[in-house]
Amino acid sequence: MIQTSKRLEGIGEYYFSQKLREIDELNKTGKQVINLGIGSPDLPPHPEVVRVLQEEAAKPGNHGYQSYKGSFILRKAISEWYKKWYEVDINPDSEILPLIGSKEGIMHICMTFLDKADEVLVPNPGYPTYRSAVKLAGGKTRDYALRAGNHFEPDFEQLKKKNLQKVKMMFINYPHMPTGQLPSKELFEKAVAFAREYNILIVHDNPYSFILNDSPMSLLSVHGAMDVAIELNSLSKSHNMAGWRVGMLCGSKQRVDEVLKFKSNMDSGMFLPVQLAAARALSLGKEWQEEVNKVYRQRREKVEEMLKLLNCKYSKQQAGLFMWAQVPGSRKDGYELSDEVLHEAAVFITPGGIFGNAGNKYIRVSLCAPVEKITEAIDRIRNLGKK
Numbered sequence: 001m002i003q004t005s006k007r008l009e010g011i012g013e014y015y016f017s018q019k020l021r022e023i024d025e026l027n028k029t030g031k032q033v034i035n036l037g038i039g040s041p042d043l044p045p046h047p048e049v050v051r052v053l054q055e056e057a058a059k060p061g062n063h064g065y066q067s068y069k070g071s072f073i074l075r076k077a078i079s080e081w082y083k084k085w086y087e088v089d090i091n092p093d094s095e096i097l098p099l100i101g102s103k104e105g106i107m108h109i110c111m112t113f114l115d116k117a118d119e120v121l122v123p124n125p126g127y128p129t130y131r132s133a134v135k136l137a138g139g140k141t142r143d144y145a146l147r148a149g150n151h152f153e154p155d156f157e158q159l160k161k162k163n164l165q166k167v168k169m170m171f172i173n174y175p176h177m178p179t180g181q182l183p184s185k186e187l188f189e190k191a192v193a194f195a196r197e198y199n200i201l202i203v204h205d206n207p208y209s210f211i212l213n214d215s216p217m218s219l220l221s222v223h224g225a226m227d228v229a230i231e232l233n234s235l236s237k238s239h240n241m242a243g244w245r246v247g248m249l250c251g252s253k254q255r256v257d258e259v260l261k262f263k264s265n266m267d268s269g270m271f272l273p274v275q276l277a278a279a280r281a282l283s284l285g286k287e288w289q290e291e292v293n294k295v296y297r298q299r300r301e302k303v304e305e306m307l308k309l310l311n312c313k314y315s316k317q318q319a320g321l322f323m324w325a326q327v328p329g330s331r332k333d334g335y336e337l338s339d340e341v342l343h344e345a346a347v348f349i350t351p352g353g354i355f356g357n358a359g360n361k362y363i364r365v366s367l368c369a370p371v372e373k374i375t376e377a378i379d380r381i382r383n384l385g386k387k
């Protein structure tokens with residue numbers, strides 16, 4: 001018998017990969033489930049981006065291995081993008097590492113910085129990958145709760161009362177997934193001060209700053225952040241390029257070199273035409289973001305209609321690709337509501353509990369489906385009420 005490694009113990013299959021199989025089975029029985037679960041943009045990238053990819057892919061010289069640090073053209077585009085949108089100066093030669101998505105960066109950072117006894121503060125609710133990456137790297141997670149009463153922000157004063165001696169890293173993520181909470185400058189300043197006082201490396205995961213948000217913000221805009229923080233960013237959501245797998249890590253030269261030491265042993269630089277097309281995407285102007293957000297705003301209105309029908313409570317000030325909503329008191333939890341809606345109305349919405357137990361009483365609805373689909377989902381749910 002071949003056994004899997006100990007490091008896989010306690011790591012479940014990613015929730016969505018399991019759930020998509022269940023949805024497939026339902027579809028085979030003719031259900032045609034409307035999937036409002038996953039945050040994979042259904043809109044295409046800008047046509048110019050696709051054109052660059054096609055043209056560059058047709059060139060015979062563009063198919064070789066690429067530099068581990070990525071093409072300078074992409075790093076320069078990232079640096080200019082940070083300057084233009086976040087007013088942050090980052091050196092394209094030394095302070096940027098292109099990634100195959102932000103998700104890979106989370107794993108690389110954990111492998112680079114964690115040893116067995118090291119602890120990592122992770123948000124609850126939060127993106128499940130933080131938790132699994134820490135465990136896979138051999139570290140230990142310590143949850144910090146995010147509550148509606150505290151604007152889904154970490155309670156730093158509460159954290160300071162705990163023994164933080166073994167804490168080496170802290171993941172934060174604003175605009176926050178799944179709650180949609182926007183950051184404030186004060187929040188970022190508090191995070192940087194906390195990191196400095198307790199000698200903790202902050203990893204800020206920032207893939208949602210352009211979605212339904214007029215003021216994108218980077219943690220690196222806070223004075224002194226470069227000394228104590230790394231920021232991950234991505235084109236997956238902001239440029240409708242989730243399948244392309246293009247992200248980035250920004251931080252001091254020392255941090256970038258440390259992560260590169262690990263990453264360069266795992267893979268090589270991305271396919272050059274993808275990097276060049278990504279650089280083109282990053283050069284797009286305000287019109288692009290406005291166009292994308294116009295669509296999401298219409299969808300959000302529809303999703304609000306659905307949430308009202310389900311008697312869920314929600315904040316209207318949410319950014320990102322989802323709506324986060326509290327299930328009514330009559331429901332045991334979000335799992336119960338999600339299962340009922342899936343099996344009775346053939347609509348999939350995500351139970352908030354998969355993001356940590358602080359999300360148990362919530363559901364998350366994706367905005368990555370056309371208005372017509374959301375309208376159809378509402379009709380199905382309305383009919384359910386009449387049964």
Ligand SMILES: Cc1ncc(COP(=O)(O)O)c(C=O)c1O
Nearest residue numbers: 101102103127177205234236247
């Ligand atoms: C908070 C958060 N971070 C990172 C990612 C992954 O992004 P990427 O496609 O850049 O790997 C996601 C994707 O759903 C996410 O929600």
